[in-house]
Amino acid sequence: MTTPHDTPKPSNFLRGIIERDLETGTWSQRRFAGTPGDGAHHAAGPLDPAKIRTRFPPEPNGYLHVGHAKSICLNFGLARDYGGVCHLRFDDTNPEKEEQEYVDAIIEAVHWLGFDWQAHGVDHLYYASNYFGFMVRAAEALIGAGLAYVDEQSADEMRANRGDFTTPGTDSPFRDRTPAENLERFREMQSGRMPDGAAVLRAKIDMASPNINLRDPALYRIKHATHHNTGDTWCVYPMYAYAHPIEDALENITHSICTLEFEDQRPWYDWLLDKLADLGLLQRPAPRQHEFGRLNLTYVITSKRKLKALVDEGIVDGWDDPRMPTLFGMRRRGYTPESIRAMADGTGASKTNIWLEYSVLEGCLRDDLEGKAPRAMAVIDPLPLKLTNWADVFGAGHIEACHAPAHPQRPELGQRSFGLGPALWIERDDFAEVPAKGFFRLFPGNKVRLKYGLVVECTGCEKDAAGNVTAVLATVVPDTRSGTPGADAVKVKGTITWIGQHDAVPATIQLYDRLFTEPQPDAGGRDFREALNPHSKRVVQGYVEPALAGVPADQRYQFERHGYFVTDRKLHRPDAPVFNRITTLKDSWGK
Known part of the structure; x- marks a missing residue:
């Protein structure tokens, strides 16, 4: 099993149980024959090299979602931290709902989260159906x-x-x-x-x-x-209630960790294993079941039936739609395995069900991406900016070379280069013909700095027949290039991002937000469709800086001012880039 380098985990009641079991040697004389089997099979084997055994036992009747991530991280993480092994076992006892497609998808998702089931030379991937x-x-x-x-x-x-x-x-x-x-x-x-x-x-x-x-x-x-x-x-x-305890026993599971709804099933779990041990079929000590509280995330539904309805009714674009809470959807959205593990580990384990604010998950994501994602400039709602005195200052056809670090704290990533010329793209909301109080960007008579470039002074705008602004006009303030002695000669209160029209890379930008407007979309039996967010997806045509030309799929960037974005793993092509917004730079939901 892989051992992701995450921060130390807080203590919880499950860790306390495991530590007491290890201290008292509860499982120290248990034997394991290397493969699942009955009591006689294991009795002929050596002492189990694993100090504990846990399992993640999904039913292959759908795609894994963020709620499953908690169980995955808990079971694999506890086994990793205590010298144990975690099995991946498919609880495939219901043939009418299960498919090989889901088996393959689950294997891929668990691997993507950073875990595997190889230990002591054994591949611990199992199927309940092999025990029929x-x-x-x-x-x-x-x-x-x-x-x-x-x-x-x-x-x-x-x-x-x-x-x-x-x-x-x-x-x-x-x-x-x-x-x-x-x-x-x-x-x-x-x-x-x-x-x-x-x-x-x-x-x-x-x-x-x-x-x-x-x-x-x-x-x-x-x-x-x-x-x-x-x-x-x-x-x-x-x-299921009959099969699951037997599966645990055949696989030599020590700590069978499940959610609270199975607490009332524990007497049956114990009764069955005790009777089968009395009959000489299973070894002792039998596995023990321990229950923890389910993790619920606000603004999310995790019912497989309701998620399937979202797909079947065309409300989302498949199971991997970036708005879906499936692990495939979150991966396509740009979430990192490290951020999901941090969220799961940070919530620990308790004896009560908990609700976690979606902003906590987004915070884990920002914390992870801040140190990883290279920076880039992008214009999402383009408006032309014409520098009318460019030829007088620099000469016709001149392009001013500009440079910026790929990441401000990671010099090893190098520099990115782009050109400043007489025709630029800027964000439409960076101009106001009549500015509101506190607006420090472009308006007639005001000066701003073009980030990594020069100071410009707005002189007005051009409009179409309907009165819509079609271009902003400005003049260059000479000798104000960033990084030069004259850079501070002119004081400005605003700095804006931009892209040179001559080397801009056109890009499709998919702006994703939360799929629901309510923290608990299906609370009280309400139809979750009533809480759908009509603005959960907006597709725009924008521009990105030339350093992003030809980049592969599944690459994450911080677009300065805008947030974190990823090249869509399904739609992106190097010659036709598609970027998904992963999250904004800070939590702005509801503001």
């Missing part, structure tokens, strides 16, 4: 021990007989079948001759338990569906 044979064997062992039965009630009958938080459940009329009868019926389920929904296999625990999860939970259901990994081998599939 053992899961059937375990189910039949439970049946033989009188701990599971085939229930042939209808779904509505089972639901009604389950009871609720105030009413105990009612035993199924099939609950008292003999183990032999149940085994025969379970094999009938596997044979393919029973239709979907005709029967389920249930654990036999306690229909009066105050924990509804222990009221004879379902273990297997019939589902005639082709699986992305096992094809048509199976027509019965394990329930």
Whole structure:
């Protein structure tokens, strides 16, 4: 597993649990045969070289989003920090919703975040579906021990007989079948001759338990569906709550870390592993489940169903749309893996669900990009600036060479060069015919400095027949070149960025903002579409300085005054540049 050089991590309750386990040697005598397997398989292996084992277990039914990043960083990070190993395991027990496309995308996203699953010469990439044979064997062992039965009630009958938080459940009329009868019926389920929904296999625990999860939970259901990994081998599939503890045990997981909604499932998790260990199928000590609070981000939705609706309804341009909270969308937007890891690590782990302001994530991004992103000038809303006395000062056709550091704190990145001539592009809002109070840029009679260039004095503007400003007019103030002795001879209060028309590089600039206007777009069951931000994407034609001609895709820059931008990894071409705004230079949302 890679070890990103991030800052030291704050302590939290999960780290406390792991440190106590290491101190007491809870897992020190555990054996690992090098591959997943049952108790006998691991008993024949050496002591586990990993001090702990965690896992990130996504279901391959969609693309990973920023909420998953928290679990990825937590599981891989804890394993890294405590001499352990984190497995990537696909919980692919639902064939109707899972696809190889999602498997491939998840692998790519976890790698992009900076993690892998190679350790001690072993590739710890696993699939729950590869354990289906053992899961059937375990189910039949439970049946033989009188701990599971085939229930042939209808779904509505089972639901009604389950009871609720105030009413105990009612035993199924099939609950008292003999183990032999149940085994025969379970094999009938596997044979393919029973239709979907005709029967389920249930654990036999306690229909009066105050924990509804222990009221004879379902273990297997019939589902005639082709699986992305096992094809048509199976027509019965394990329930997630049955499969997940077994997967952990087969992989020798020590700390099974999940979100708080699984807290009520923990007694079932422990019951199942304890019974299978009693039956000699799994080794002890069994994995232990620990729950942490989910991380929610404001101005974001992470429901796969709702994200799919955004894509299917054409509200966004696919799963990797730069406004999407998917990791592919964030990567295309220009987010760095380091910034996402910093956000995840900075929030630690707690026993309560938390809401994080989106501005915190943007702050992590700015902190990372500030020291990395080369600088450049860009004009996003172009307006011509004509320097009317240029030929008198410099001579016709002269281009004044200007230079600036690629990064003010990183001299090793070198210098960038561009030319100052008589015709420039400036930002439209850098001119005001009648300036507001406190406006120090171009207006008739005012002087400003062209950054890295000369001081100019505005003399007026040109307009079209409708009264729209079509060009700004100014004169050069001689001997005011930046970096020369005369640079300070004329005092100005404003400095503006610019691009010379003679060497400007035309560029498509996609100005992205938050997809929603409300911090919790779907709060209270509200239709999230009502909170869509109509200004979340604006595409303009602008110009960038010549140093950015021919740059490849996925390169990040700070456009001076404007913010951080990235060449779009999908649309950008060196001869037709497309830049996405990653974030502004400071948080200006709602201002």
